[in-house]
Amino acid sequence: MAFINLRSIYSVAKKEFMDNIRNKWIIAMMIIFLLLTILASYLAGGQAGGEETFGGMEDTVVTILSISTLLIPIIAIMLGYSTISGEAESGSLSILLTYPIKRIDVLLGKLFGLGSVLIFSIVVGFGTGGLIIAATVGAAEGIAYLAFIALTSVLGLMYLSLSICISAFCKKRVTSIAGGVMIFFWAMIYGMIIFGILLATGITFEEFMTPGFAYPDWLFQSIFFSPGDMYQMSVMQAFGLSQAFGFTIEAPEYLSLGILTFAQFIWILVPLILAYIFFKRRDI
């Protein structure tokens, strides 16, 4: 007997998509993405001092990057944080799991279904914004913009996988909320810890801000533990940027797009395996 059943996975994924796409919060998020892209483009155009109202794709992406690093995790966590704990609490999971379906299929169905909702809202939000820019300013860096959308989806999937893991671990919806908040703030807490270590090793804030400063290797390596940083680094690589937020960064070779993508894939896979272990052991 096969380990997974594609038909069951598809059924669950379809159900999750239909159920969540009608969630008013998700719809609101989609509209926010769209408005944000247009606004970012407008700001980028204004900043560059050009004659165009809107900025090009590269400038827009740089502007939008810091915001999407925050917003995408929020929407992913919103979709996933209680997908198992909440369903267990409401009682729908106890019906579902008495059907001829394995828990692995339920889990994968949820990942694909919620992942589709996430990617759908990213594509609609940022994609429509991209089309508007392409129509008004031009489609320069169009491929890189598509890469931006893809990488943003990967960021979303990392957080989705993490939040599904939280929901498989937590017994109740309330504790899942705490877990979701925790993974959301992880990036900031981690950033602060890293910066603290940086200052403790004798590097001053002025040095850190100096263009061309040679950052220690471990600082670059540390981004493998922060999904948000990996995302930003990947997008910059995709656009061939070395400058963003006023920093000039000469990234070492091991921070290539390929390695970063691989690392992000691990970030999706590991929480998922943990989620399966928690889910399989769980009493519904």
Add this chain to the structure above:
Amino acid sequence: MITKTFACPDCKTRITGQGNPGEKVQIVCPNCGKKGVAVFPSVKTEEKAYVNIIEIINLTKHFGKVRANDGVNFSVRKGEIFGFLGPNGAGKTTAIKLMMGLTHPTSGEVRIGGNKVQIDTIDIRKYIGYLPEQIGFYDNLTPVQTLNFFCELKGVDKSIVMNLLKDVGLEDTIDRKVGTFSKGMKQLLGIAQAMIGNPAIYVLDEPMGGLDARWVKIVREKIMMLNKAGATIVFSSHILSEVQNVCHRVSVINKGKIIAENTIDNLNQYLRIIPRLEINIPGLNGKVPEGIVNIQGVEMAEAKGDLLLVTCDSSARPIVLNFIEKKGMTVSNFKTIEPSLEDAFVKLISKQEGVT
């Protein structure tokens, strides 16, 4: 309870009596005074060969220090309606969730059709319809989308969905989102969901909980109808009147332990809950015949119009009837009144708690 007419071997006077299946009652012919023993026939289904379709073997489930199930044993026979009884918090839902393979037992096992139930055993699940105690669906889906989804999982053609919704009286709600449903409506959708694929076994956890009287009646009729069509049904309840007239056999759980498993009749016999003798005496006029309570074995006697109600041992019944005859009164009819399950339940629980 069986009604049977006996003929006196001497004078051929016909006497109608009622009693439990298999019960022997001494009767006295009101005409010639001849004593005899009337035997009520035992119910034949009791003797039929049966197959245990669900076996619960030494099932134990601990939540920390709480022993929700503590060595539970019982079995459900193929084709019967089985009542799983117990007060709130007795461990009914825990046992049912273990039965459905939703939770992991601390020890012991459940076998359905000879196969061990575990998390992820999927073959058995095709033949089981389940209604949980707490019912939840997907808020943003319509009832049709919800049932379509469950049909897909069970590999059943979706064309049955409208009929299922009609069956439970939800045909007017097909455009609404399930998130807007009341508790009772969700319960009905839950029942519709359980019927997908005509399962051979139904496991219903408090199927009448949260429903008003009209729907309780409909659900009860539904259960009997499904059983007549050949399905084995297990349902739990803490309300005994729901179970009494529906179940073939019952099992009573309290504090995680099975304290009785039997037919309702045998349960009463085991507990020695004394049935009452109901005697029709024309012209009694609400007066208890003097001296009747002094007969050995008689606990209590009261009169309601022409009806005399005597609580007594079965051995005292002929003496009571004889006594009445001697008083010059005529017995036109008599029957024994079975004690209710409610009595059995209260007595069982107080018995268990008296021991522990």
